[in-house]
Amino acid sequence: MTRNVAIVADRISWEERRLIEAAPELGLHVEWVNDESLCLGAPGAPSVQDFDALLVRSRSYTRGGLVATLAEAAGIPVLNSARAINACENKAVLRSVLSSAEIPVPDFRLVLSRRDFEKALDELGVPVVLKPIFGGMGKRVTLIRHTDTAQSVYDYVEDLGHAFEQACLVEPYLSGGSSVRCLVVGRDIVAAAEFASAGADWRSNAALGNRSSTLAYDPDVVKIVDAVVSELGAGIYGVDLFRTDDGYVVNEVNHAPAFRGVASVTGADIPTAVGSFVQELLS
Amino acid sequence: MSTATLTGACPECETDLTVPPIAQGETFSCPECMLTLRVEDIQDGRLTLQMVQVTLRDWGQ
């Protein structure tokens, strides 16, 4: 029996297209459902009640958690869970969820004002990274190497940010900006690669161009990723780690991870892994 | 059928468009006015298109 799965997103990109294409062979029918026209809230969630499960791939940090919360409340199986999405959408909440579970995260300060910013600089010392609590694709993530430019950088946050867009984290600059990205499906790492800056930009996101290499099996990576999955529940995650002298720390977890980069470096068939996981959950 | 090109018109500049196979929900930019168009529906090889922002203001995770 073919199961119907909706990809909830505002549009279909490379990753979603691959998931749709891989579906039939796994006994799934996957189709796009626009995240901006579900009008959830009515009992039974009429707009999505014909689906056996929802795969929330909203890139928006407001929509994903809301849609997942209401669909789940209406009894529709949702991936990832509303709890996991709500935690991942907010970099500060995620860090505290992980810390409470004794999973190492970078030291950080919540910065809501210039006074916080000054205090954070004072406590952590340069170089630091300033980043929005709600954000992605490396946008506005700023490396501050000199205290004399720090204040003028903060002017932009103060003048151009609106309300919650001003909420930031300040944290130490770790591992030269390189990160280890692990794609988790279910409870397993299906692909892992190390990303370093390509030179033109200090950041190492796939969205910004980078150098990447497959990661050899590393029991410390497995251990920390296992701990993250135990805390958030089985699902589909991009777990982003920094390597430090004291071991790995979790920078962030993406709940609707892009996987084009990590798939091309490792050759892993991520769409099939995701489809099989969904099929397993439904059977 | 699924390999045939699809046709539609840009809702913004009204240019007639012929595009390679594309699925519901995918986006492309109008070669004429450069706006990003999303495929809302496909009926008998005919596309219904809607202009969308290149990225939404609240994108990120």
Ligand SMILES: Nc1ncnc2c1ncn2[C@@H]1O[C@H](COP(=O)(O)OP(=O)(O)OP(=O)(O)O)[C@@H](O)[C@H]1O
């Ligand atoms: N504390 C840090 N130390 C060193 N580099 C960092 C730090 N925080 C962020 N970076 C760099 O900036 C990039 C983007 O930061 P981060 O992943 O936190 O934000 P994002 O906008 O959510 O990105 P993503 O596209 O990965 O979701 C990281 O991949 C890394 O290269």
Ligand SMILES: [Mg+2]
């Ligand atoms: Mg992110």
Ligand SMILES: [Zn+2]
């Ligand atoms: Zn046009």
